Amino acid sequence: MILTPEGLDALHSQLIVSCQAYPGEPMRDPRTTGQVAASAVIGGAAAVRVQGLADVQFTRSAVEVPVIGLWKDGHDGVFITPTLRHALAVANAGAHIVAIDGTRRPRPDSLTLKQTVSGIRAESHALVMADCGSFADAVAAVEAGADLIGTTLAGYTDERPKTAGPDLGLLAEIAGAGLGKPVVAEGRIHTPAQARQALDAGAFAVVVGTAITHPASITGWFKDALEN
Numbered sequence: 001m002i003l004t005p006e007g008l009d010a011l012h013s014q015l016i017v018s019c020q021a022y023p024g025e026p027m028r029d030p031r032t033t034g035q036v037a038a039s040a041v042i043g044g045a046a047a048v049r050v051q052g053l054a055d056v057q058f059t060r061s062a063v064e065v066p067v068i069g070l071w072k073d074g075h076d077g078v079f080i081t082p083t084l085r086h087a088l089a090v091a092n093a094g095a096h097i098v099a100i101d102g103t104r105r106p107r108p109d110s111l112t113l114k115q116t117v118s119g120i121r122a123e124s125h126a127l128v129m130a131d132c133g134s135f136a137d138a139v140a141a142v143e144a145g146a147d148l149i150g151t152t153l154a155g156y157t158d159e160r161p162k163t164a165g166p167d168l169g170l171l172a173e174i175a176g177a178g179l180g181k182p183v184v185a186e187g188r189i190h191t192p193a194q195a196r197q198a199l200d201a202g203a204f205a206v207v208v209g210t211a212i213t214h215p216a217s218i219t220g221w222f223k224d225a226l227e228n
């Protein structure tokens, strides 16, 4: 199944679930990722987002909804699918949508964001989601040709403070600017009410990760509540 820009309509106002376990964690296994993703789909996820080539491959065979794939390399600076090589590997692993760093920061392979998007288009059928950290990033990502704009990196670059919940201010600013591409709310959406607020602030779709698929974090939230 090839996902076209028109096919993105199926994701309008929908929930996308990010299924990620981090290096060294017990659930860091591509089979587990696929099972968690399939469970999220049973619950109503219209798409899933997974990290790592094997995770993309396993998840593609575990679900029938669109798979957003990424490859995290490192954890500082530009680390979400940082180069064209990473992006093409994610596309080749079967991702319908490749999520890439969509900031204006220099990239490790020295390509511009526009060259990266063009390279993905030239070599694959995958759509491109640009993970942005600011309004200026979003404008640049649309100009670069991205199919989807994510607020994924709001609070993780030095352009925005890290809000406790989702950065609804940035979301509303991008959505309100009418840049012509769907804006996906992602990052620190921890409650159903916040997911609803994100849609109301203009999000095309909402990505929730930790609050649905990261038991260690969720357990910590409950434990903290008992201790304070």
Ligand SMILES: CC(=O)N[C@H](C=O)[C@@H](O)[C@H](O)[C@H](O)COP(=O)(O)O
Pocket (backbone or CB within 6 Å): 018, 020, 070, 080, 152, 153, 156, 186, 187, 188, 189, 207, 208, 209, 210, 211
């Ligand atoms: C900044 C960064 O590395 N974000 C990553 C991107 O894929 C993931 O670690 C997040 O879990 C994902 O964005 C979903 O966000 P949240 O888990 O807050 O719902």
